[in-house]
Amino acid sequence: MTDADQRGSIFETGGVFANRELLRVGHVPELDRIVGRDEEVASIGQALGPATVGAPPENTIVYGKTGTGKSLVTRCVAREAHKEARTNDVTFQYAYVDCSDYQTETKASREMARQLATHVDADRDIPRVGIAAADYRDITWDLLDEFAVDSLVVVLDEIDKLDDDELLRSISRARESGKSETHVGAICISNKIEYRERLNERIDSSLQDNELVFDPYDADQLRAILDNRTDAFEDGVLEPDVIPKVAALAAKEHGDARKAIDTLYEAGRLAEKQGTGTVTVEHVDDAVTQAEVNRFEKLVSGTTPHVKHILHALALLTADNPDQAAFRTHRIYTLYETLVKQQGSDPLSEDRVYRLLKEQSFLGITESNHTGGGQGEGSYLEHRLLRDPEIVVEALDMSESN
Ligand SMILES: Nc1ncnc2c1ncn2[C@@H]1O[C@H](COP(=O)(O)OP(=O)(O)OP(=O)(O)O)[C@@H](O)[C@H]1O
Ligand SMILES: [Mg+2]
Incomplete structure (x- = not known):
């Protein structure tokens, strides 16, 4: 036996996770992994439905606290709408712009153009700098006509971070202003309820066709969400009281599914590090403490x-x-x-x-x-x-x- 054999692999994974991707931030699971949001899925489905048969989509504004599934549900339903449209021979495209990454009108407009160019497979360079927000929008409208796109839905996530309303306005007027033949719609998402007032004052009513509010999850819903991801772990690794505990803690705090999933993941990582083979409620407690320690450390x-x-x-x-x-x-x-x-x-x-x-x-x-x-x-x-x-x-x- 060599030294290396005795030492084991330096990339030892501990046998805790079977598919850790399921618990990672940024992972967008399939529609069938969404639990307890049937009404919200249906409402967004209704807003996008017309666009899957070549009619104009309805604009929608989605509000709700952090971790309540707004981004997830919207992205999943948009992805489904794209598939559905294809079976109807309708060209439906969507661009998902996270305004916390693209906070200026120019950056957000560029991102919209860039995503559309990728989705339609356009052989066209979108300049990184040097052109104005309106130029990026013109590129977008050109692409829509060139590739005969029937409808485009732009998801503006975290829209309260965007410095200006012009992008939203031009999306709502793209067709009536003669810029494009395509039906263009927007879904705006925000976790700032205060933003509602601001938005209502500044944009015209056509953008407020639908308003949807996502409530925080209760312990049962959080439990179902976590139960639906247990295949992230190897069989028999999770002790039965782990998920109820994580769900109860998260429900007590804010009903935030992201936090619940994070806690479960961190508990798994601790078990992995300790090589215990099972994830226990003690790991959950330790994960919660560790998160508090990290937060405090950041504060000071x-x-x-x-x-x-x-x-x-x-x-x-x-x-x-x-x-x-x-x-x-x-x-x-x-x-x-x-x-x-x-x-x-x-x-x-x-x-x-x-x-x-x-x-x-x-x-x-x-x-x-x-x-x-x-x-x-x-x-x-x-x-x-x-x-x-x-x-x-x-x-x-x-x-x-x-
Ligand atoms: N109903 C659900 N079923 C399964 N997973 C969910 C559900 N709701 C949320 N999640 C998961 O919880 C995490 C947070 O959800 P999401 O990103 O959609 O929250 P959000 O409402 O957009 O929050 P924020 O306002 O902070 O952006 C994601 O990892 C998501 O996959
Ligand atoms: Mg979000």
């Missing part, structure tokens, strides 16, 4: 080492004194001083630390309150950590070692 990543030492001191005090919630500046300062000296650095003054602690309350990490001392004592300031101290300590250790 822009602060100075001194702020991190101050938070570290407060977190250690909080963890070591379960009966006490808040600590005086001086006590935090003493521990902070020790931590800084251990690192071989010079501590800041106590007054400066006091002010930094007050600032952290703006980040929602700590809270500072005046407390009246006993008789003969003046009032003093006490600071309380608003996060789980263990998570804070872990995140700060992690950011230190980075």
Whole structure:
């Protein structure tokens, strides 16, 4: 046996996942993997239906919180409409533009033109720069006529990120303005309900044929969504209480399917890393903690080492004194001083630390309150950590070692 055999493959995959792609962000599953959105699928189907037989599609605006399936359902139904149209001998094309990637009118218009050119197999270069948004739109209308496209649906996802309404306006007027013979429609998607008012004021009513709201998922729906992806794992790897647990946690938080799928994936990755062979609820708990640690680390990543030492001191005090919630500046300062000296650095003054602690309350990490001392004592300031101290300590250790 060689050393390499004994060591095993350096690409050991741990036998946990059979098809991890099913749990990855950006994966657009088939329509039959969509669970609990029958009405929404039907509504978008109804809006796009006419376009599959050569009639104008209806414009639709889709609202709903993050992770409620807006992008998924829209993309899947558009893909189905494309197939359906083909069986009817109708040319239906769609362009999916994620406006968070293409935030300016020019970039979004270019992306629309570029996708259409690819879909119709046009042998035509779409210039990257140097031409205006209106020129990209003209290229689009030209392509539609050149390739005799019967209908085009443009999905503008995260439309609230787009800097201007002109693209949307020209889509709604492409035919009536004589720019194209094709029926052109739009599906706009946003997770900002506030955007509704703004959009209503700025665009004409023809764009508001349909308005669709996606509600957050409940625990049962999340469970069904996750159950439908268990083939991401090898047989028998998932313990039976894992999915109910992930679903319950996600339902309690925001009914966000993306978060639920992410948690399940991260739990699987932890099991894989530990080589345990099964995914358990402990892996789920650890995955949730890890996600919180990562979020906290990101939050404090822009602060100075001194702020991190101050938070570290407060977190250690909080963890070591379960009966006490808040600590005086001086006590935090003493521990902070020790931590800084251990690192071989010079501590800041106590007054400066006091002010930094007050600032952290703006980040929602700590809270500072005046407390009246006993008789003969003046009032003093006490600071309380608003996060789980263990998570804070872990995140700060992690950011230190980075
Ligand atoms: N009904 C469902 N069935 C199966 N998977 C779903 C369902 N709804 C959402 N998902 C999955 O959850 C994730 C998030 O869904 P999606 O991207 O559609 O959310 P969204 O509403 O567009 O959120 P955002 O507003 O953040 O863009 C995706 O990975 C998607 O595949
Ligand atoms: Mg989306």
